[in-house]
Amino acid sequence: MSEIKIGQSSLGGRILRHPLVLLIIGFVFFGVLYVLTGAAASAYKPLRNTPLQSLITLACAALAIVIFKLFQRRIERREDAEFTLAGAGKELGLGLLIGFLLFSVMVGIVALLGGFGIDGVRGLGRFWSVLSLAIASGLFEEVMFRGIAFRQIEAMAGSWVALALTSAFFGAAHLANPDATLFAAFAIAVEAGILLGAAYMLTRRLWLAAGIHAAWNFTQGWIFSAPVSGGKAPDGLLLTHRSGPDWLTGGGFGLEASVIAMLVATAAGLVMLVLAVRKGRVVAPRWKRA
Numbered sequence: 001m002s003e004i005k006i007g008q009s010s011l012g013g014r015i016l017r018h019p020l021v022l023l024i025i026g027f028v029f030f031g032v033l034y035v036l037t038g039a040a041a042s043a044y045k046p047l048r049n050t051p052l053q054s055l056i057t058l059a060c061a062a063l064a065i066v067i068f069k070l071f072q073r074r075i076e077r078r079e080d081a082e083f084t085l086a087g088a089g090k091e092l093g094l095g096l097l098i099g100f101l102l103f104s105v106m107v108g109i110v111a112l113l114g115g116f117g118i119d120g121v122r123g124l125g126r127f128w129s130v131l132s133l134a135i136a137s138g139l140f141e142e143v144m145f146r147g148i149a150f151r152q153i154e155a156m157a158g159s160w161v162a163l164a165l166t167s168a169f170f171g172a173a174h175l176a177n178p179d180a181t182l183f184a185a186f187a188i189a190v191e192a193g194i195l196l197g198a199a200y201m202l203t204r205r206l207w208l209a210a211g212i213h214a215a216w217n218f219t220q221g222w223i224f225s226a227p228v229s230g231g232k233a234p235d236g237l238l239l240t241h242r243s244g245p246d247w248l249t250g251g252g253f254g255l256e257a258s259v260i261a262m263l264v265a266t267a268a269g270l271v272m273l274v275l276a277v278r279k280g281r282v283v284a285p286r287w288k289r290a
Helices: 013-018 019-042 051-076 088-112 127-155 159-176 182-203 207-223 259-278
Strands: 116-121 238-242
Touching: 013 207, 019 051, 019 127, 051 127, 088 116, 088 207, 088 259, 127 159, 127 182, 127 207, 127 259, 159 182, 182 207, 182 259
Parallel strands: none
Antiparallel strands: 116 238
């Protein structure tokens, strides 16, 4: 029996570069990097909530982008398209603006309905800690869920299956968070899954989605001092309170589990999906392409 070598056209190479294998390898690898980044930035207590914590997180995020590019070239045998630099600043800036505006609009509606109030201004608070969380979640989760999972599922089953499965998986992943409920996971799947998946489909890059994700988390955590996907509310810029039914305030999970958040973010996601369809960015399933 001849030796099986892992080359571009060998059996081993074809198996290694099958979308399902690439999905598993890439998702696990960057998931480990995500955990290590959190440990490097916050395991040492004196670093917490300092500029150095954010700088370490930013450096790890930049390193992850370099590794992602190498992964594309060396393992997938393709040039990276998700983190090309031309136009990156414009897309990232637009994403940051969209994430901030969407969460702010949602908070404004909840406040008008009596579910949210501002009691004063705290000051800097946990600025650096929340900024670090926003950078890490925006970069690593978009690489894992859109840059790897969405793209590889799309290669097999097309854009619509990829959008549905990654949205469901993204919501389910939040069930492990503090104060998570089935409705909170459903809300995340619908509002964030569609919004961020649509942002990737529209641009075919990760800058816009990563910017939206990071700004959404930073705005809720630092500006409005609301829990970021469950747990204790951070000490942010504003002293705030929430009151009323869970469908309005999101309960212990935070405002992103509010029905209002689901409506606002999903509406924005649907607009992006329409734009993506008009631009011809929808990929058909593999069997139809064949």
